[in-house]
Amino acid sequence: MGAKGKGYDLGIKGEDGWRLPAGVVLDTDDQRKQYLAPARENRRHILCYCQDPPIAMSVALRRETGRYYLTPARRASKGGNFTPPKHRTDCRLYHGDRGPSAREGETLPGVEVGGDDTVRVYLAAALGDPEAQPERPPARTDTRREAAARRTRERIGFPYLLRMWWTRAGLTAWSPDPERSPWVDWYEALSAEARKIKVTKKYRLADVLYLPQPFSEERKEAIEAEYRDFVSAAMVQGADGEAVRPRLLAGVVKTIEDGEGGAKRMHLWQKKFTLVLPAHMVESYQEQAKAGQTIEAPQQEGERIATAWVFVLVLARPRASRGKPGHYWWKASEIAAITIHSRTAIPVESSYELQVAEALVTAGRAFVKPFPGHAGELEVDGMTPDFVCVDRTPPVYLEVYGRMGDPEYARHTEEKRRRYRRQGIIPWEWDPLTEQRMPDLPE
Ligand SMILES: [Zn+2]
Known part of the structure; x- marks a missing residue:
């Protein structure tokens, strides 16, 4: 768990000063808030007394979790002339401040990092049988601190899962590579990473996901067979006929058009099937995808302009198409969307960021977004x-x-x-x- 190493004292100087064992200050989110929030408010440093003189730390607030944590008051500059003082190797801040319940740099509740380069995520929506409740984090606990961490553990939503997947697949980083080609490389990176993310006790993301492989005429049969297998795995025979399991589908949005009653029909690049976004989900999709466009959007003729595509991760159930035995469409129940620079898959959040990404790529720079x-x-x-x-x-x-x-x-x-x-x-x-x-x- 997060608290590794010895609890040297932490403290803050001045009239309202205090000096306490690190565990008292850092072990729970509530204690962190009590001691660290006022220091952050007043922009004062916390001192770690593992060294003499003590090491100054800044208080930061991670917005998505509401957790306060400590970062070095000054950072090292690579090759620069400043190296921050190091905590003693047995100080709990030696490896950084990981928070009370998280491991190895993952501080979000709902995500557990395994020792074998895998992560386990607790999703807000069920992926098992239709009747199954969203899964709860493990009930068995060993310590009071773990019990407290479990109570505060949230489940993560699909937008977070998509961003984590993209980041871990290395697609938020770019370095000049004339060999790298869109989709073929993204597909490989995303597929490999999908095998390392456990989304239920039993399944990895790759087991419940359809990510269309790059299309080629020779592989056409294999692609069709793969898709048929995916659909049949989502069908279960129930007591009262056919029931379906929700599954995940992901890819670049090729087209989106009006469906019935305010719904939208979406098609992805590389493999044709229909995803239907019910009317109540359309606004959420449009808000998430507002900086991007579909792949078939008209391009300025002859002009090389940067394009932003929309990549989606959709939770959906298959529905039999009326009058077309063996054909299915997918009814979405959750959607996460990001906008990406079309040549590199680097995420962008606005047309201005798209211009910056394009300029950096053209200039041959290596960068992270x-x-x-x-x-x-x-x-x-x-x-x-x-x-x-x-x-x-x-x-x-x-x-x-x-x-x-x-x-x-x-x-x-x-x-x-x-x-x-x-x-x-x-x-x-x-x-x-x-x-x-x-x-x-x-x-
Ligand atoms: Zn220290």
Whole structure:
């Protein structure tokens, strides 16, 4: 579990100061909030007394979990002239502050990291028999801390699963590679990673997923057979006739058109079958996919423009097509969508980010575009940078500020800038409202 190593004292100096064993401060989310929230509020450092002089730590707040945690007050710059002081090897902060219930850097409740490069996720929607309730995290516990962690453990939704899958498959990172081709490489990376994510006690993501393989005329028969097997695995004979199991389908959206009663009919690239989004899901899909377009959207003739595609992960059940024995369509019950740069699969969240991604690829840069909350080591003071060029030492951070006219967004931007300053980082910035043209990329 998270608390490895010895609990040296933590403390904060001043009138309202305190000095307590690390366990008292860090063992539960409530204790963290009690001791760390005021320090964060007042921008004060926490001292770890494992060394003399003590090591200064900043307090950060992970927004999606509401958990407070400690990060080095200053980070090392690769090849730079600053190396932060190291915690004693037996200090619980030596490997970083992983939170009370998470292991190996995964701090989200609902995700457990296994020792063999696998992760186990607890999904909000059931994947087993139709009657089955959403699965509960394990009931057996060994310690009081584990029991507390279990009570607070959430189940994750499909948007999180999709982002985790994409990140672990390496598709948020790009380095120049003339051999790399769209879809063939993405398919391999995503398929390999789907075998490492356990979505139920029994199944890995790959066992319950249809991800269309790259189409080729020679493989046509095999592709059809694979799809037929997938459909029949979703059918179960019940006492009162045929019942179906929900399954996952994923791919790049090729077309989307109006269906009956406000529903939408969706087709994916590479393999033709129909997914139906009921009317009540359409708004959620459109909100998630607003920065992208379908693959058949018209392109400007002769002009090489960057394109954003939409990739979806859909939970759906097969339905027999009326009057067409052996044919099925899929009725969706959950959908997660991301927008990706069409040449590289790098995720983007706006047309401005698409321009930045395109410019970085054209300039032959190696960079990472993390999803918010999935930046791992690239986090800066608890926040997710928009882009990080990892081909420079120290790395170069890029920020695209949209919507600066919106006071709420402007405040968020100011907070980001403050945190960069606090870490001694000057990011490359683009505010499209004041500068229509993207500034030159950083050297
Ligand atoms: Zn320490």
